[in-house]
Amino acid sequence: MAIFVKIWWESLQQALSSLRGNKLRTFLSLLGITIGIFCIITVKSAVDSLQANIVEGFNELGSDVIYLDKMPWNEDPGQNYWKYAKRPDPSFEDFKAITRKSKLAKHAAFTVFVGGRTIKHLSSSISNAFIMGSTYDYPSIQNFKIERGRYFTQGEYESGANKIILGNKIYNELFGSLDGIGREVRLFGQKFQVIGYIASEGDNVFNFINFDEVIWMGLNTAQKFINVRENSNIGRMLNVKAIPGVELDEVKGEIASIIRAERRLKPLEKDNFSLNELSMLSQVLDNVFGVLNLAGFIIGIFALIVGMFSVANIMFVSVKERTSIIGIKKAIGAKRYVILLEFLTEAVILCLVGGIIGLILVYISLTVISMVIPFSMSMSATNMAIGVLSSVIVGIISGILPALQASGMDPVEAIRS
Numbered sequence: 278m279a280i281f282v283k284i285w286w287e288s289l290q291q292a293l294s295s296l297r298g299n300k301l302r303t304f305l306s307l308l309g310i311t312i313g314i315f316c317i318i319t320v321k322s323a324v325d326s327l328q329a330n331i332v333e334g335f336n337e338l339g340s341d342v343i344y345l346d347k348m349p350w351n352e353d354p355g356q357n358y359w360k361y362a363k364r365p366d367p368s369f370e371d372f373k374a375i376t377r378k379s380k381l382a383k384h385a386a387f388t389v390f391v392g393g394r395t396i397k398h399l400s401s402s403i404s405n406a407f408i409m410g411s412t413y414d415y416p417s418i419q420n421f422k423i424e425r426g427r428y429f430t431q432g433e434y435e436s437g438a439n440k441i442i443l444g445n446k447i448y449n450e451l452f453g454s455l456d457g458i459g460r461e462v463r464l465f466g467q468k469f470q471v472i473g474y475i476a477s478e479g480d481n482v483f484n485f486i487n488f489d490e491v492i493w494m495g496l497n498t499a500q501k502f503i504n505v506r507e508n509s510n511i512g513r514m515l516n517v518k519a520i521p522g523v524e525l526d527e528v529k530g531e532i533a534s535i536i537r538a539e540r541r542l543k544p545l546e547k548d549n550f551s552l553n554e555l556s557m558l559s560q561v562l563d564n565v566f567g568v569l570n571l572a573g574f575i576i577g578i579f580a581l582i583v584g585m586f587s588v589a590n591i592m593f594v595s596v597k598e599r600t601s602i603i604g605i606k607k608a609i610g611a612k613r614y615v616i617l618l619e620f621l622t623e624a625v626i627l628c629l630v631g632g633i634i635g636l637i638l639v640y641i642s643l644t645v646i647s648m649v650i651p652f653s654m655s656m657s658a659t660n661m662a663i664g665v666l667s668s669v670i671v672g673i674i675s676g677i678l679p680a681l682q683a684s685g686m687d688p689v690e691a692i693r694s
Contacts, residue, residue, distance in 0.1 A: 303627070306591050309584025310631030310671060311638070313577045318639045318656065318664045320573025324566045326643075326654040331562060342418055342554070343529055345371060345515040345536065349551040351560060364549045365540070367515035369496075369505065372412065374539040375517060381528045383520045386415040387496065389505050390512035396492060397463040398451050406447060409491045410499025418518045421488050426458045426473020429495050437497035439469040446489040448474035464492065465502040525554055581667070584631065585675040592624050592679035603683050604692035617684040624676020625669055632668025636661060 344350075348361040372387035379385070392407040413434045416423075423442065433440050441464070448457055448471075461468045475488045496505075505511060519528045529552045536550055596603070603616060636656070643654045 303591065306587035307584065307627065307631035307634070309580050309582075309587050310628050310668065311584075311635040313579075313581030313584055313671075314632045314635030314664050314667060315577075315638050315642075316580055317573055317577030317667065318636060318660050319642055320577070321570055321663070322639060322643055322656045322660050323646075323654055324569045324573070325657060325660065326652070328562060328566050330652045341519050341521075341525065343517045343519070343525060343532060344553045345517070345532065346551050346553055349557070350553040351557040361551075366513045367550070368513070371536055371539055372515055374535050375515075375532060378535050379517070379528075379531055381520055381523050381531050382517045384414040384417040384518040385412075386418050386514075386516055387412045388415060388514045388516075389496065389499060389503065390514070391499075391503055391510070394464065394492065396447070396451065398457070398460065401451050401453070403447060403450055406490065406492050408499060408503070409486075409493045410496045410503070410505070411493070412496050418516050419486075421478070422476050423473045424476035426471070428473065434495040434497060437495065437501050439467060439498065440472050440494070441469045441498075442473045442475060442493040443471055444475050444487070444489045444491040444493075445477040447492060469494075529554075581671055584628075585671050588624055588627055588631075588672065588675040589679060591627065592620060592676050593682070595623070596620065596679050596683045599683075600686065601692055603686055604688045604690070607686065607688035608692065613684045616686075617680045620680035620683050621673065621676045624679070625672030628668045628672030628675065629665070632664055632671075636664045639664075 345367045347364040347366060367387070369387050372385060375382060375385045388409060388411040390407060390409055392405060394406050394408055395402055395404045396406050397403075413429070413431065416428060424445065426442065428442070429438075429440055432438075441462070443451070443457070451457065451462065452460070457471050458473065460471055462471060463469070475491070475493070478487070478489050499505065503511065517528065517532060519525055532552060533548065533550075537548065540549065542549065606616065607613075639656055643656055647653045647655075
């Protein structure tokens with residue numbers, strides 16, 4: 278063990294000596310390693326950060342929830358837009374059929390969305406807010422929480438009472454430092470009572486539904502002011518939560534048969550709806566981000582290859598400059614593997630220096646980028662480890678031939694030279 282520590286220490290000294298003694302040559306040689314590691318880890322870190330933010334936004338959909346929609350989520354909507362655009366929107370009748378007939382659904386909810394509304398409280402007003410009207414079981418499916426206040430009672434929902442729950446941003450902009458719970462606001466030209474507000478979702482720009490800017494009411498209340506059945510400018514969503522332990526494919530099969538019967542589709546007719554789940558989005562994202570990672574890897578690998586040849590050139594020069602020293606070491610009993618490990622370790626250390634510089638540049642770049650984009654980017658410990666491991670591998674590959682040359686020298690010939 279002691280001999281390996283000694284070899285490592287001597288190799289470190291030789292590598293640092295090479296860096297000090299031939300600054301320009303070493304800098305140019307390590308530039309390829311630095312650029313390669315920078316390209317690979319920057320792209321991978323950026324893609325991982327982007328994917329994490331998107332997945333976090335999509336997590337509010339729920340992994341055990343099925344969404345009835347016109348279009349499938351795992352296809353490019355632009356390719357078959359007109360085919361899917363002709364399909365009917367999810368309807369309240371579809372929702373009632375599922376709640377009446379399904380044996381595998383724990384909860385189902387039907388939700389409508391409409392924008393461009395103005396809400397007022399005294400002298401404060403907010404324009405272009407969007408309304409969300411949902412059936413009573415909606416909170417049992419969607420992942421969010423009411424920070425303060427309460428949810429609608431069953432009686433308030435059934436009677437279509439003028440009660441609303443506000444998104445965090447809407448609530449704070451409307452009331453400021455005031456306690457808005459229980460206060461009345463004007464919406465649709467009528468008075469509504471604020472009974473609660475939703476916890477802030479933060480700055481994630483990839484949230485599927487921006488609950489921070491929502492005005493939420495029961496569906497029966499929304500239907501008093503919005504033509505839900507015939508208005509084509511209204512967004513509609515029908516989601517079904519499976520009973521725990523039941524496979525989603527079983528639930529999808531049951532839902533498909535219920536909707537086909539409700540829409541009176543003949544046995545040979547194709548479905549005029551799609552049943553989507555979160556995993557479909559994940560598969561699409563994995564494919565997209567896989568391509569981006571591959572592009573960064575290809576760019577980086579070419580830079581690493583250039584750096585690899587540069588480091589190999591440094592090591593060949595180092596072997597030539599230290600030929601007599603190698604001969605003396607072998608003459609006094611140094612084993613071949615000792616010389617081999619010495620030069621191999623030196624090559625690895627040189628590449629590690631270039632790799633660490635690349636990782637520092639990655640950290641600085643991601644920090645700067647995070648300041649100008651609406652979501653954070655960071656370098657994970659895994660990506661740091663990949664950068665270090667890549668540097669070690671490049672060091673081994675670039676140093677193996679010079680190390681073999683040095684270890685294979687004849688001591689007498691080496692001393693003479």
